[in-house]
Amino acid sequence: MAEKYEFLSPEWMEAAKAIRDEMPAPEGGPAHAVTMNMVIIEAPFGDGEVKAHMDTSSGELQMGEGHVENEDLTVTVDYATAKAIFVDQNPQAGMQAFMAGKIKVMGDITKLMAMQNTAPDPAAAAVAERISEITA
Numbered sequence: 001m002a003e004k005y006e007f008l009s010p011e012w013m014e015a016a017k018a019i020r021d022e023m024p025a026p027e028g029g030p031a032h033a034v035t036m037n038m039v040i041i042e043a044p045f046g047d048g049e050v051k052a053h054m055d056t057s058s059g060e061l062q063m064g065e066g067h068v069e070n071e072d073l074t075v076t077v078d079y080a081t082a083k084a085i086f087v088d089q090n091p092q093a094g095m096q097a098f099m100a101g102k103i104k105v106m107g108d109i110t111k112l113m114a115m116q117n118t119a120p121d122p123a124a125a126a127v128a129e130r131i132s133e134i135t136a
Contacts, residue, residue, distance in 0.1 A: 001132045004135060004136040005089075005136055013065055017063070023127045032070050032111065032114045036072065036075060036112070037067040037075070040052065040079055041068050041079060043079045052065055052119065053066065061124075071107065073105055075104070081093055087128070087131060
């Protein structure tokens with residue numbers, strides 16, 4: 001049984017990166033090039049705020065702590081919604097939170113919308129499944 005970590009904690013980020021590194025890359029790479037900074041609020045650890053980023057502009061998914069420069073957009077979302085989207089792979093949770101005003105977007109919202117219309121990749125789904133196994 002895999003050791004479990006609090007979603008987005010430094011230990012979780014390290015374990016999730018190790019999983020992404022050992023799993024096969026999605027076929028054809030990411031469907032859309034986007035550089036996104038994320039602010040996750042109401043985290044149950046640290047000062048309650050996690051800054052992270054996601055970048056697919058190189059043709060591969062890169063995720064990490066902190067923000068990057070020259071981002072296309074910055075998304076602010078509460079911890080529970082972020083966990084539902086990234087760990088539970090529940091796109092409805094994201095759409096409902098967006099419609100309820102719980103997700104704030106600064107920058108090119110069309111990049112975010114394009115990501116929502118992408119068919120799930122089997123390799124990405126396998127990575128998400130493994131990551132859910134390490135999430136407390």
